[in-house]
Amino acid sequence: MKQFCLFALVLVFHSKGWAQNSGYWQQKVDYKMDVVVDAKNYQYKGKQTLLYSNNSPDTLKRVFFHLYNNAFQPGSEMDARLQNIADPDRRMITKTKIGDKEIKQSRIAKLKPSEIGYLKVSNLKQDGLETQNKEVGTILEVTLAKPLLPNTTTSFTLDFDGQVPVQIRRSGRNNVEGVEFSMSQWYPKIAEFDFEGWHADPYIAREFHGVWGDFDVKITIDKDYVLGGSGCLQNNNEIGKGYQDPGVIVSYPKKNKYLTWHFVAPNVHDFTWAADKNYLHDIVQMPSGTKLHFLYKNNPKIIDNWKKAQTETALLMEFYNKTVGEYPYKQYSVIQGGDGGMEYAMCTLILGEGSYEGLIGVIAHEMAHSWFQHLLATNESKHGWMDEGFTSFLEDLGMNEIATKKVDNPHAGSYKGYFFMVDSGKELPQSTHADRFDFNQIYSITSYSKGAVFLAQLGYLIGRDNLMKTIKRYYSDFKFKHPTPNDFKRTAERISGANLDWYLTDWTQTTNTIDYGIKNAEAQENNTLVTLERVGRMPMPIDLTVYYKNGEKESFYIPLRMMSFIKGNPHPETKRTVLNDWAWAYPTYNLVISKPLDSIEKIIIDESGLLADVKKENNIFPKPLVEQK
Numbered sequence: 001m002k003q004f005c006l007f008a009l010v011l012v013f014h015s016k017g018w019a020q021n022s023g024y025w026q027q028k029v030d031y032k033m034d035v036v037v038d039a040k041n042y043q044y045k046g047k048q049t050l051l052y053s054n055n056s057p058d059t060l061k062r063v064f065f066h067l068y069n070n071a072f073q074p075g076s077e078m079d080a081r082l083q084n085i086a087d088p089d090r091r092m093i094t095k096t097k098i099g100d101k102e103i104k105q106s107r108i109a110k111l112k113p114s115e116i117g118y119l120k121v122s123n124l125k126q127d128g129l130e131t132q133n134k135e136v137g138t139i140l141e142v143t144l145a146k147p148l149l150p151n152t153t154t155s156f157t158l159d160f161d162g163q164v165p166v167q168i169r170r171s172g173r174n175n176v177e178g179v180e181f182s183m184s185q186w187y188p189k190i191a192e193f194d195f196e197g198w199h200a201d202p203y204i205a206r207e208f209h210g211v212w213g214d215f216d217v218k219i220t221i222d223k224d225y226v227l228g229g230s231g232c233l234q235n236n237n238e239i240g241k242g243y244q245d246p247g248v249i250v251s252y253p254k255k256n257k258y259l260t261w262h263f264v265a266p267n268v269h270d271f272t273w274a275a276d277k278n279y280l281h282d283i284v285q286m287p288s289g290t291k292l293h294f295l296y297k298n299n300p301k302i303i304d305n306w307k308k309a310q311t312e313t314a315l316l317m318e319f320y321n322k323t324v325g326e327y328p329y330k331q332y333s334v335i336q337g338g339d340g341g342m343e344y345a346m347c348t349l350i351l352g353e354g355s356y357e358g359l360i361g362v363i364a365h366e367m368a369h370s371w372f373q374h375l376l377a378t379n380e381s382k383h384g385w386m387d388e389g390f391t392s393f394l395e396d397l398g399m400n401e402i403a404t405k406k407v408d409n410p411h412a413g414s415y416k417g418y419f420f421m422v423d424s425g426k427e428l429p430q431s432t433h434a435d436r437f438d439f440n441q442i443y444s445i446t447s448y449s450k451g452a453v454f455l456a457q458l459g460y461l462i463g464r465d466n467l468m469k470t471i472k473r474y475y476s477d478f479k480f481k482h483p484t485p486n487d488f489k490r491t492a493e494r495i496s497g498a499n500l501d502w503y504l505t506d507w508t509q510t511t512n513t514i515d516y517g518i519k520n521a522e523a524q525e526n527n528t529l530v531t532l533e534r535v536g537r538m539p540m541p542i543d544l545t546v547y548y549k550n551g552e553k554e555s556f557y558i559p560l561r562m563m564s565f566i567k568g569n570p571h572p573e574t575k576r577t578v579l580n581d582w583a584w585a586y587p588t589y590n591l592v593i594s595k596p597l598d599s600i601e602k603i604i605i606d607e608s609g610l611l612a613d614v615k616k617e618n619n620i621f622p623k624p625l626v627e628q629k
Contacts, residue, residue, distance in 0.1 A: 024481070025055045025056055025057075025195075026055060026194065026211075026212060026481060026482060027052070027053060027054065027055055027056065027192070027193055027194070027211050027212075028052075028053040028055065028211065028212055028213050029050050029051065029052045029053070029190055029211045029212075029213040030050065030051040030213045030214045030215075030216075031048065031049070031050055031187075031213060031214070031215045031216065031217070031271070032048070032049040032050075032216045032217075033046055033047070033048045033049075033187060033215075033216070033217045033218070034046060034047045034218045034220075035187075035217070035218065035219045035220065036220045036221075037181075037219065037220065037221040037222075037275075039180070039181075039221055039222045039225065039275075041114075041163075042163060042164040042173045042181075043161070043162065043163045043164070044161075044162050044163075044164070045159070045160070045161050045162075046159070046160050046162070046187065047157070047158075047159055047160075048156075048157070048158050048159075048160060048187065048188060049155065049156070049157050050155065050156040050157075050158075050190060051153060051154075051155055052148075052153065052154055052155070052156060052190065053152075053153045054148045054149070054150060054151065054152055054153070054154075055150075055151060056150060056193060056194075056195075057150050058150060058193075059147050059148065059149050059150060060144065060147065060148040060193070061143065061144055061147050061148075062141060062142060062143055062144060063142045063144065063148075063156075063190060063191070063193075064139055064140065064141055064142065064190070064191040064198055064200035065121065065139070065140040065142065065188045065189060065190055065191065066138060066139065066140075066185070066188070066189040066190075066191055066200075066203065066208070067119040067121070067135065067137075067138050067139065067140055067188060068117075068119070068138055068171065068185035068186070068189070068203045069117035069118050069119040069162055069163065069164075069165065069171070069185075069186065070117065070118055070119055070135075070137060070138045070203075071108075071117070071137075071138050071169075071202075071203040071204070071205070072108055072111065072116055072117035072165035072166075072168060072169075072171075072172075073108070073111065073116045073117065073118065074108060074109050074110075074111060074116070075109075076108065076137060076138070077137055077138070077202050077203075077204050078108060078169075078203060078204050078205050079106050079108040079109055081204050081205065081435075082106040082107075082108060082109075082205075083105075083106050083109070085438070085439070085440065086438065086439055087439050087440050087441055088104060088106070088440070089169070089205065089440055091168070091169065091339050091340065092106065092107055092108070092168050092169055092205070093105060093106060093107060094107055094110070107166075107168050108168060111165065111166060115165065115166045116163065116165055117162075117163055117164065117165030117171070117172070118161075118162065118163045119160060119161075119162045119186075119187075119188060120160065120161045120162070121133065121135075121140055121158050121159070121160050121188050122158070122159045122160070122161075123157070123158060123159045124142060124156065124157070124158040125145070125156070125157050125158070126144055126145040126146065126154055126155070126156055127145070127146070127154055127155055128157075129145035129146065130145060131143060131144060131145050137202050138202050138203040139191075139200050139202060140188065141200075156190075158188060160187065160188050162186060162187075164181065164183070164186070167182060167338075167339060168339070169205050169339060170182070170184050170185060170338055170339060170342055170349075171183060171184045171185050171186055172339070175337060175338065175339060175351075176339070176351070177297065177336065177351055177352060177353050178276075178278075178297065179274060179276050179297065179336055179337040179338075180225075180275060180276045180277065181225075181273075181274055181275040181276065181337075182274050182337040182338045182339075182349055183229070183272060183273045183274060183275070184272045184338070184342065184344055184349060185203070185208065185270075185272075186272075187271070189210060189270075190211055191209075191211075192209045192210060192211050192379075192482075193211075194482060199379060199381070201381050201435065202435075204435045206380070206381060206384075206434040206435055206443075207380030207381055207384060207387065207434060208270070208380060208381075209377075209379045209380060209381060209482075210269035210270050210377070211269055212267060212268070212269050212377070212480060213267070213268070213269070214264075214265070214266045214267060214268075215230065215231060215263070215264070215265040215266075215268060215271045216262075216263075216264050217231065217262075217263045217264075217265070217271055217273075218260050218261070218262050218263075219260065219261045219263070219273065220258050220259070220260040220261075221258060221259065221261070221275060222257065222258060222259075223256055223257060223258055223259045224277045225259075225275040225276065225277055226275065226276060226277070226279040226281060226295065227261045227273055227274070227275045228273065228274060228279070228281070228293055228295040228333045228335050228347065229263065229271070229272045229273030229274055229333060229335065229344070229346075229347050230263065230265045230268060230270065230271045230272050230273065230344060230345040230346045230347055231263035231264050231265030231268075231271065231331075231345075231346060232263065232264055232265070232330055232331050233261065233262065233263055234262040234263065234264055235260070235261070235262045238259070238260075239259055239261060265345060265346060266329075267480060268345035268346065268374065269345065269374070269377055270344055270345040270374075271344075271345060272344035272345065272347060272349065274295070274335045274336075274337040274338075274349055276295075276297065276336075276337075278297050278298045279295045279296065279297065279298070279336075280294075280295070280296055280297070280298050280303070280306075281293065281294070281295050282294040282306075282307070282310060284310050284311075284313070284314050286314060286317060286318070287318075288317075288318075288321060288326065288327065289330065290317070290327055290329065290330060290331060290332060291330065291331045291332075292310065292313055292314060292317070292331075292332055292333075292334070293331060293332070293333040293334070293335075294306060294309075294310055294313075294333075294334050294335075295333065295334070295335045295336065296335075296336040296352050297336055297352070299353070301353065302336075302352050302353055305352075305355075305356045305359050306336075306352060306359070308356060309334075309356070309359055309360050309363060312360050312363075312402050313334060313360075313363050313367065315401075315402050316363070316364050316367060316368075316398045316401075316402065317332070317367065319397070319398050319401045319402075320367070320368060320370075320371060320394060320398060323394065323397060323398075323468070323471070323472075324371045324394065324471055324472065324475045325371070325472060325475040325476060325479065327370060327371075327375075328375070328479075329346050331346060332346055332347065332367065332370065333346065333347035333348075334347070334348055334350065334363055334366075334367070335347055335348065335349050335350070336349075336350065336351070336352035337349040337350070338350060338351065339351070340362075341362035341365060341366050342366065343366045343367075343369030343370070343373055343374065343391075344374075345374050346370075346374070348362075348363070348366035348367065348369070350362045350363065350366060360399075361395075361399065364395045364398050364399050365391060365392065365395040368391045368392075368394040368395045368398065369387070369391050371391075371394065371475065372386070372387055372390040372391045372394065373387045373391065375475070375479045375480065376390075376474070376475060376478055376479060376481070376483055377480075377481065377482050377483075378482065378483055378484070379482065379484075380434065381433055381434045381435065382431075382433060382434075383430075383431075383484070383485055384430075384434050384443070384446070384447035384451070385430045385446065385447050385450060385451030385454060385508065386451065386483075386485060386488065387447070387451075388447040388448045388451055389447060389448060389449075389450065389451010389452045389453075389454055389455065390451060390452075390455060392414060392448045392449070392451065392452040393411065393414075393451075393452040393455040393456060396410040396411050396413075396414070396452065397410060408609075409456075409608070409609050409610070411452055411453065411456040412609065413449075414448070414449040414450075414452035414453050414456065415449075415453055415456075415609070415612060416449075417445045417448070417449030417450075418445065418449045418450045418453050418612060419612075419614060420445065421442060421445040421446070421449070421450070422511075422513055422614050424442070426438065426439055426442050427442060427446070427511045428442060428446065428511070429508065429509050429510055429511055430446055430447075430450060430451070430507070430508040430509070431508055431509045432446070434447075450507075453612050454507055454508070455467065455471075456610055457507075457610055457611065457612055458470075458492060458500075458503070459610060460543075460606070460608065460610035460611055461498065461500070461503065461540075461541065461563070461567070462492065462495075462496040462498050462500075462565070462567060463496070463567050463568050463570060464570070465568070466492070466495050466496040467492075469495045470488075470491055470492040470495045470496070473491050473494070473495055474487070474488055474491045477491060478491075485504055485508060486504070489501065489503075489504045496565065497565060498563050498564065498565035499562060499563050499564050499565065500563070502539065502562050502563075506537075506538045506539070507538070510537075510538075512536065512537040512538040513536040513537065513538060513614045514536050514538045514540055514611060514612055514613050514614060515534070515535040515536030515613055515614050515615045515618075516532060516533070516534055516535065516536070516540065516542060516605055516611075516613060516618075516619065517532070517533050517535055517605070517615070517618030517619065518530065518531075518532060518533075518603055518605065518618065518619065518620070518621040519531040519532060519533040519588065521597060521600070521603060521621050521622075522597065523596060523597040523598075524592065526594075526595075526596050527592050527593060527594050527595070527596070528592070528593040528595060528596065528597045528600060529590060529591075529592055530544075530590070530591050530592075530593060530603065530621075531588055531589070531590050532544075532558075532582075532588065532589045532590075532591070532605070533587060533588050533589075534582075534584070534586075534587050534588070534589075535615070535618070536613075536614065536615075539560055539562065539584040540560060540611060541557070541558060541559050541560040541563060541567065541582075542556075542557070542558040542582065542589075542605060542606070543555060543556075543557060543570070543605070543606050543607070543608065543611075544556040544557075544558065544591075544603065544604070544605055545574075545603070545604045545607045546593060546595075546600060546602075546603050546604075547600070547601045547602045547603075547604075548595065548599055548600060548601060549599055549600070549601045550599070553574060554574060554575045554576070554577070555569075555571065555574050555575070555576045555577070556576070556577050556578075556579055556591060556593075557569075557576055557577070557578045557579065558579050558580075558581065558582050558589065558591070559578070559579075559581040559582070560581065560582060560584070561581040561582065561583040561584070562583070562584060566578055570608070579591055602620060602621065602622065603620070603621040604619060604620050605619035605620075606619060
C-alpha cells in the first residue's frame with residue numbers, strides 16, 4: 001500500500017490568500033532527483049531537475065547553489081574556522097597531549113582524498129540552455145542563460161557527483177555509533193532569495209536557510225540497506241524488508257542487487273535521509289493521522305530505550321500539536337544517525353546509545369524544531385534565537401508535561417545559562433550572524449538559552465495566556481513561510497495590545513541587561529515608603545510582592561510607560577494594586593504601602609523568576625544575609 005504525504009487544500013489557499021493580502025512573497029522550487037549510491041566507496045551520482053518560480057519583483061540574472069559537502073576538505077572555510085576559534089566543536093577536533101600542553105587539531109585537516117566530502121555539479125542547463133558556473137568553496141555561482149523575470153518559472157537540469165565524508169559534522173559516513181550513511185545537506189540545494197536578497201552563506205558548520213518546495217526523490221542502493229528520512233515512501237510493496245506497515249509482509253526479489261526507494265516530501269525546504277544495513281524499524285500511529293517512524297540499530301543495549309521512547313514521543317507530539325498547532329505532514333521519523341541531534345524536514349538524526357533521559361530529551365528538542373524551523377522557517381543564520389530558542393522553550397514545556405514531577409518554571413535552566421553568559425563578559429547581541437561569534441559556547445547560549453528566555457519573559461510582560469495565544473497565532477499566520485523577528489513581535493502586539501518594539505530591540509539587538517533593585521524601605525508615619533531603582537539599562541514593568549508578618553500578602557504592579565499596557569493579575573487569588581507607570585528615564589520610583597514597616601516580613605521584586613534580572617540579591621528587602629567565605 002502506498003503512503004502519500006498530502007496537505008489539506010485549505011493550507012494552500014490560506015498561504016496564497018495571506019500573500020495576496022499582505023504583499024508578502026517567497027520563492028518556490030520543486031526538486032526531482034534520481035540518485036544511485038555506490039555504498040562500497042561512499043559515493044553517489046544523481047540527476048536533478050528543479051522547477052524554480054521567481055515570485056519576487058526582481059529580475060534574476062544569477063542564482064546560487066549550496067554545495068555543503070565541499071566543507072569537509074582540508075583548507076575549507078570550515079577547516080580554517082576550526083583552527084582559529086577559541087573553543088572549537090569537540091566533535092570536529094582531535095586532542096593530542098604534548099607534555100603538559102593539550103593540542104587541538106581539526107579533523108577536517110587530516111582527511112585523506114578517499115575520506116573527504118565533495119559535491120561536483122556538471123551539465124547545468126536552464127531550460128535546455130548552457131549556463132556559466134563558478135564553484136567558490138561551498139557555493140556554486142550560476143550566471144543564467146537568460147534573465148528570469150518576475151512572476152515567471154524556469155527549469156534547471158544538472159548532474160552531480162558526491163562523496164560522503166567521514167562523519168565529522170552532521171553529514172557523513174560511519175558515525176561514532178556505526179550508522180553507515182547520515183545524508184543531510186547532501187545534494188545541490190538552491191539558495192534562498194527573499195526581500196533581503198540572496199542568502200548564499202558559506203557552510204562553516206552553522207545552520208541553513210532554504211526555499212519551500214516539493215521533493216520527489218528516488219534513491220537506488222544495495223538491497224541490504226534500510227532507509228528513512230524526509231518524505232513518505234511511495235513504494236513500500238517493492239521495498240519490504242521491514243519497511244512496511246504493521247501486519248503487511250512483503251519480500252523483495254532475491255535476484256535484485258539494488259532497490260530504489262521512492263520518497264515524496266511536499267512543501268518542505270530540505271530533504272534528508274539515512275541508511276544502515278542493521279536498522280530496526282517501528283511505527284506508531286498517531287490519532288491525528290501522522291505516523292511516527294523509529295529507525296535504530298539492532299543493538300541489544302539500546303532497544304529497550306528506543307521502545308520506551310516511542311510512547312513518550314507520541315505524547316510530546318500531541319502536546320506540541322495542542323500548544324502550537326497541528327503538525328501537517330503524514331509522517332515524522334526519529335532516526336539513529338548524525339553526530340548528536342539535528343532537525344531536518346519530517347525527521348531528525350540523533351545519537352542513540354546514551355541514557356534514556358538523554359534520548360527522550362534530544363527527541364523532545366529536535367521534534368519541536370518541526371514547528372520552529374521546519375514550519376516556521378526563520379533564517380537561522382541571522383535569527384538563530386527564533387529557531388533554537390523557541391524550540392528550547394517548547395521542549396521545556398513538553399518535558400515538564402510528561403514529567404512525573406512538574407516544576408513551576410521549566411525554563412529555569414535557560415535563565416541560568418543566560419546569567420552565566422552575562423557574567424562571562426563575552427556576550428554579543430542576538431542579531432549577530434551565527435558565523436561571527438567568537439565562541440561556540442556564546443553562540444549556543446545566545447541562541448538556545450537567551451532565545452528561550454525571550455519567550456518566557458514575554459509571558460512576564462503580557463501574561464501567560466497572551467503568550468500562548470501569540471504562539472498559536474504566530475503559527476497560524478506564518479507556517480510555510482519565512483517569518484522575521486518583527487513578524488513575531490507584531491503578532492504579540494496584536495494579541496495583547498501592548499507596545500513591544502522596545503523589548504525586541506533591547507533584548508535581541510543589544511546586550512543591555514535588566515537590573516532593578518529595592519533601594520530602600522522606611523517608615524513614614526503608619527505607612528512604608530519604598531524606593532525602587534533601575535540599575536540596568538533595559539526597561540521593564542515591575543511585579544512587587546509584599547509579605548506581612550501576620551501571614552498575609554499582596555502584590556503591586558508598576559506598568560512600564562512605553563508599553564502602554566496593563567497586564568492582567570497573574571495570581572487572582574492575591575490582592576493586587578496597579579500603580580502609576582514608571583517611565584524609563586527616571587532611575588528611581590517611589591511607592592507607598594499603607595502598612596507600617598514593622599508589619600512587613602519581606603518585599604520581593606518578581607517572585608515568579610520570569611524576569612531575567614541579572615542581580616537577584618537586590619530584589620529582596622530586607623537584604624538576605626550573605627554567607628561569610
